Amino acid sequence: MDGVAAAAALRSVLHRVKQAAERSSRASDRIRVVAVSKTKPVSLLREVYDAGHRSFGENYVQEIIEKAPQLPEDIAGVPNLVMVETVDDEKIANNLDRVIGNIGRKPLKVLVQLVKHVTSSCPNLEFCGLMTIGMPDYSSTPENFKTLAKCRTEVCNALGIPEEQCELSMGMSGDFELAIEMGSTNVRIGSTIFGAREYPKKQ
Numbered sequence: 001m002d003g004v005a006a007a008a009a010l011r012s013v014l015h016r017v018k019q020a021a022e023r024s025s026r027a028s029d030r031i032r033v034v035a036v037s038k039t040k041p042v043s044l045l046r047e048v049y050d051a052g053h054r055s056f057g058e059n060y061v062q063e064i065i066e067k068a069p070q071l072p073e074d075i076a077g078v079p080n081l082v083m084v085e086t087v088d089d090e091k092i093a094n095n096l097d098r099v100i101g102n103i104g105r106k107p108l109k110v111l112v113q114l115v116k117h118v119t120s121s122c123p124n125l126e127f128c129g130l131m132t133i134g135m136p137d138y139s140s141t142p143e144n145f146k147t148l149a150k151c152r153t154e155v156c157n158a159l160g161i162p163e164e165q166c167e168l169s170m171g172m173s174g175d176f177e178l179a180i181e182m183g184s185t186n187v188r189i190g191s192t193i194f195g196a197r198e199y200p201k202k203q
Ligand SMILES: *Cc1c(COP(=O)(O)O)cnc(C)c1O
Pocket: 036, 038, 059, 086, 172, 173, 174, 188, 189, 190, 191, 192
């Protein structure tokens, strides 16, 4: 996919997000659209950036390290990393916590699956919500996203915080509209914006 096509795809995604938000009586500016640019070249990100988008997501630390110096500073997350999604084991949490503590910056926002550990043992990390991936084929399992939304309710009850303070990152290219209708505050869209990913073939 070239840059012009990616910028057009972004516009189409934003439009679909708006419509899905309206269907669930929510303001679409409360739903963050993360353009997932893993495996895609900086030139392609740049086109989407120039179209006005600022939230980008990467999956591989090595790619962030390579791309960050080539990208404008106001992209959400680079180089002043705003939020880390998918903090999914205690080792990652502890390492992040240590590094952030050493830098001496304000606590790093994280979306996690190990809430208790982060809130009780990682003072340099700020628990911001849950990062979730629904099962494929939503239509045959409509309880899927409902279960994830319920998860947030339970976590908030356990922590004694209002649900508005707990993000629910849910929804990717194939299912983001349904995810929004089920309460997602953050959708992560890769292939619909940037085109299918090509990974080097394993020998
Ligand atoms: C790659 C990736 C996405 C984007 O997936 P698409 O189906 O291409 O939109 C979303 N979330 C995570 C965690 C990913 O790794």
